[in-house]
Amino acid sequence: MNDELFRGGFELSPIGMALLTPGGEIERVNPALARMLGYERPESLTGAPFESIAHPGDLARRIGSGNGNGAGGPSEQRYVARDGRVLDVLVATNVVRDEQGKPAALLTQVEDITERRLAERRICELRATLEQQVSQRTSELQAANHELEAFAYSLAHDLRAPLRAIDGFGSALASRHGDTLGTDGQQLLDRMRGASSRMGDLIDSMLLLSELTRRELSYTRIDLSSMARHIAEELASTYPSRQVGLAIEDGLEAYGDASLVRILIGNLLDNAWKFTEHRGGAEVEVARAGEGVFSVADNCAGFNMEFADLLFKPFARLHREDEFPGTGVGLTTAERIALRHGGVLWGEGRPGVGATFYFTLDPATDGERP
Amino acid sequence: MNSSKPILLVEDNPDDRDLTIMALRDANVANQIDLARDGEEALAYFADRSRPLPALVLLDLKLPKIMGLDVLKRLRAEERTRTVPVVVLTSSGEETDRQRSYLNGVNAYVRKPVGFDEFSDAVRELGRFWLVINQPPPLPVP
Secondary structure (H helix, E strand, O other), rough: OHHHHHHHHHHHOOOEEEEEEOOOOEEOOOHHHHHHHHOOOOHHHHHOEEEHHHHHHHHOOOOOOOOOOOOEEEEEEEOOOOOEEEEEEEEEEEEEEEEOEEEEEEEEEEEEEEEHHHHHHHHHHHHHHHHHHHHHHHHHHHHHHHHHHHHHHHHHHHHHHHHHHHHHHHHHHHHHHHHHHHHHHHHHHHHHHHHHHHHHHHHHHHHHHHHHHHOOOEEEEHHHHHHHHHHHHHHHHHHOOOOEEEOOOOOEEEEEEEEHHHHHHHHHHHHHHHOOOOOOOOOEEEEEEOOOOOEEEEOOOOOHHHHHHHOOOOOOOOOOOOOOOOOOOOHHHHHHHHHHHOOOOEEEEEEEOOEEEEEEHHHOOOOOOO | OHHHHHHEEEOOHHHHHEEEHHHHHHHOOOOOOOEEEEHHHHHHHHHHOOOOOOEEEEEEEEOOOOHHHHHHHHHHOOOOOOOEEEOOOOOOOOOHHHHHHHHHOOOEEEOOOHHHHHHHHHHHHHHHHHHHHHOOOOOOOO
């Protein structure tokens, strides 16, 4: 080996290096190793036994333990610095042989990996804490979810039963004691029964809303045009007095859960129909408004865009109950159905001019508002 | 359209019990309506072999002591009661309740509507089908 070249590399290397006698005594260390161990001058270590820098706990497996050549690595070991700090190091040792092939020296290269190990340990600790936090949050969420489900179930069972009693006994009162009640009494009774039936509707629509988040979607290809036509026919027979001009574009198709999409379109059409009440020449249109974007438009009551956010809040209403009756859950339900499919639903309106609601059912068309 | 055999109504809520009886009487579908106020009473009713089997069981799901679904399972497991028509009459519209009821051999599942008029219609239809229509054909006159 070219001595000068070796010496230059030894002195300038950023890697810690030591030359040991075959017996394990330090012959020389380079400045990088001296710095690593906290010595100002490399000469300070010359002549010291290798054991003096090795961690006592690692002595059994230290390099140069007299196993014949002492070569090996790279392996992880611990060194002790001058001030007692324990260093994690990566060590590789070569045997330097003389002309006869007998070991003349051991060349040890040392890389300080203390910081890296520390960072790794921190990452491990963090990961453990994180996993613990995630599982804690998950179980908290699950508990909250179970509570909500129990709440919905209780709504279904326990709140509906008294309503049935109010309506049922009201009906019995009307039929058995109608004469005594008189016209006024009968009317009051009718209003009580009407109220219980509206509350029943409210409970049912809340239940539907809560079911939407739980239920699994079963996807099929849906003919939206014929679905809309069926719903419109039902609406026409529910409100026979309304004269509504209806235009449904042909060939509207989507991919989604048919029974949920039916509720979505049903709610939008029902809304449009409802707001035709105080108006002649009402028109409702179902059409394609872009690639994968569908719209349901009417030319009736409309709404102020300032309050558009309120539309999708459950039980929030933009019109007085005596103007247009309703539960205030229809649009929330429709929006949630679109969201469950990965789509979106939004509305545009002008008071007295009309309202248009747009929806998509496909995440790919998300946000492409015309 | 009367049936000589009784209807058994299994219902714990006294309001619901009276409403169902009112609806059955309005529909004029049964002479006799027997009552069980929880699952245990329902099973005791069937354990008494001196009693004729009812023409129809109207079964609530949420019952004290023994739940409706367990009453249904027991009835379907017994040879004697295996074919007694059982209709679940419940507040619950939960899909799981509906599925479990049918998986355990219920004949029909009816969710009690809030409005009495609709409820009355439903009970009338049930009575008409299970007590009148779904009967063996009359024996041929020799």
